[in-house]
Amino acid sequence: MKPGILKGRIWVITDPDTDKLINNIDTDMIYHNAHLAVTEIEKMGQYAFGNLTGWKDFPKKAGEGDIVVCGTNFGSGSSRQHAVDCFRALGVQLIIAGSFGAIYKRNAINSGMPILTYPDVDDAKIKSGDEVEVDLEKGKLKNITTGEYLPNADPFSIVQMDIYRAGDLFEYAKALG
């Protein structure tokens, strides 16, 4: 069974000039439409954040099990699944954001990619490189590096947990029989 508690290294996706979280990162900044013809998930990782100022080298820096933290309205724009799959390809295990675009949220949940809505993301005392522990079911976050508990995120809904545990939407359907 997939774990309900995840531990990993954090990437806080901030603007290099202001050091503030970037809001409204759209699907073109996450995964540019020039690479939409790619169909194998493994090949999508290299394009993640390929169009986001200051983060073009993200695929080189990111590692298996990393956790990405973003601002509000993450993944607005088109319905491309690539914008979710490119993170899975890199082994990113969780995306935390102030809020998500509606279609992005649907795509992520349906493909079993863990995403967590974190309304207090701006106040969370975390920086890139910190190690955090996240309880998906409770929405609890702990900064292991500093030993501090952070404000709670919205916990996974039953639906999200069902699909995540099964693997994806279709695996969940099979599990229903």
Add this chain to the structure above:
Amino acid sequence: MGKTIIEKILQNHTEDRVEPGKIVWIELDVRSARDFAGANVVKNFEKHFPGEKVENPDKTFFTFDCNVPANTIAYAENQHLCRLFARKQGIQVYDVDAGIGSHVMLYEGLALPGGTVVGTDSHLNIMGAIGCFGQGMGDSDIAFAFKTGKTWFEVPETIKITINGTYDYPTTGKDLILFILGKMGAAGALGKCVELYGEMVDRLDLEDRITVASMGTEMGAISIVIPPSDEIIKFYRDMGKKFNPVFADPDAKYSQELEFDIQGLRPHIAKPPHPDDTVPVDELDEIKVDSVFIGSCTNGTYKDIKIAADILKGKKVAPGVMVKVVPATRETYGRLLEDGIIQVLFESGVIVSNPGCGGCAQGQIGMTGKGEVQISTSNRNFKGKQGSGFTYLASTVTASASAITGKIATLPARVIVRK
């Protein structure tokens, strides 16, 4: 705590506790796919559930309406793939002759007040017209719905809009929704449901409710849900349908409550390329019209086309103006034929085509060329949606009047005697 209409409908279809922001599993009364994306639903289904059956073929439908009959090989192949799958699964197909899927579901009573309907049509939230939850979704979501009879949905917040005042013909439900759209803007109800109240709203008939609900997408709404009137409930009861109409609790919680005054509302029009860029028709400068499209899920009902015929009767469309009328469904088409309405339109110089989405999707009844000015009764006028020309959105009355004058115009109330 009290619940809004959408919250109550969802609550009646789930075991989970419904509240805004929560994601819940819901049981689906109807799962559908149209020719657009239908083939992808089939491919997804066969890839993930090879040899398996859909959950309940009686609640599962194909409705072909985008490209009918197919005029590209790709559409023909996709439609046929759906037909073969349907035969194997015992699913009913409303084929290329049937008309717009959402209207078929509304008029055949597949969709019912208080019910839940999903499909691949992004304007399926039109079901809000009868106080029903309708939602367009992607092909994997619909394949899952075919297999399980369920989907998940994030419970939206609801905005309550009260409309004060009344209007008279030649103002119609289309003008009302264009006016509201102008006030709300393209993202004014983003991700929210909208409930409509007021004397004029109560009075709207099924056709006007359909028109109003069909434009919820244009203000970013999940759906515009209109509390069903006695007339709506009777319409479905007379069909022998069993259903549970849903109304908001008196203490329902809304994210926003708005009021608009529409006393004496004049006919409105949306300027290209934004459906929410609306003004009263009589405030526009003189604009020459090249083509007129009357139809779509917004204004393709019997009532709409009858209005067009009443205005055009005994007159000719302006020289050089191309007027296209597309009934929404085969049933509508049949009644128009029987009542001599198609004859009236024919004599005034109108092109009448077989039912379907017509000018709205993929140009089944032609597109606009560069610089061409079209007035359309549909719900979208984005760049490129109906060709490379400029599309204005208006009511059937305004579109018909413009057909005669050859300029964007609407009727002074006194000229027309409505039956």
